[in-house]
Amino acid sequence: MNEQYLCNVIEAALLAAGRPLAAIELHELFDEFERPELEAVRGALTQLAAEYEGRGIELREVASGWRIQVRDSVAAPVSRLWQERPAKYSRAFLETLALIAYRQPITRGEIEEIRGVAVNPNIVKTLMERGWVRVVGHREVPGRPEVLGTTREFLDYFGLRSLDDLPTLAQLRDIETLGVQLEFAATAAPAPEAADVQSSPAAGPAETVAAASDSVVAVRDPRD
Secondary structure (H helix, E strand, C coil), rough: HHHHHHHHHHHHCCCCCCCCCCCHHHCCCCCCCCCCCHHHHHHHHHHHHHCCCCCCEEEEEECEEEEECCCCHHHHHHHCCCCCCEEEECCHHHHHHHHHHHCEEEHHHHHHHHCCCCCCCHHHHHHHHHCCCEEEEECCCCCCCEEECCCHHHHHCCCCHHHHHHCHHHCCCCCCCCCCCCCHHHCCCCCCCCCCECCCCCCCCHHHHHHHHHHHCCCCCCCC
């Protein structure tokens, strides 16, 4: 199969899908009789990523696969396409999200013990509705409380391939000047029901994580 045709199909599929696509999904797009080797698909992805260097868009691998998205360096002006106000997350929301991300698996009780205050049920509900957090089990203690952890959607939103890619807390304090990160085919996020959370499709993961860095000071980095 012609390499340029392979790259063209993959690029078009990534633009049309509106979500990350794994290499195996891209591989299966082709007819059985002309299907390239999986390694050829991976090679085409690497080639496309290199071709996007220096451009306003980039090809990035996240937990669910590969996606084309707006590069951080140009995200701020692009975000003006959306007139909604930037996302505003409460301190409690950011602390809860960061604790789950860095200390998972963790129970609500353990979150409350670290923060010293009760967890607003609406915060956990909102995190679950966004698909960022899920129940991963139950602690074998009296009452068998739910144990919370992050999801693949959480990794995708923050542009991570795995939890090992989470920035250290020291790194988080240095990224406050980063612009918002937008997917190339941005879509509005579902409106949360929690009273202390506002959302906007123009708000990106860099804003959320950077804000969390100043809010949570007692979180242990899982790689320490």
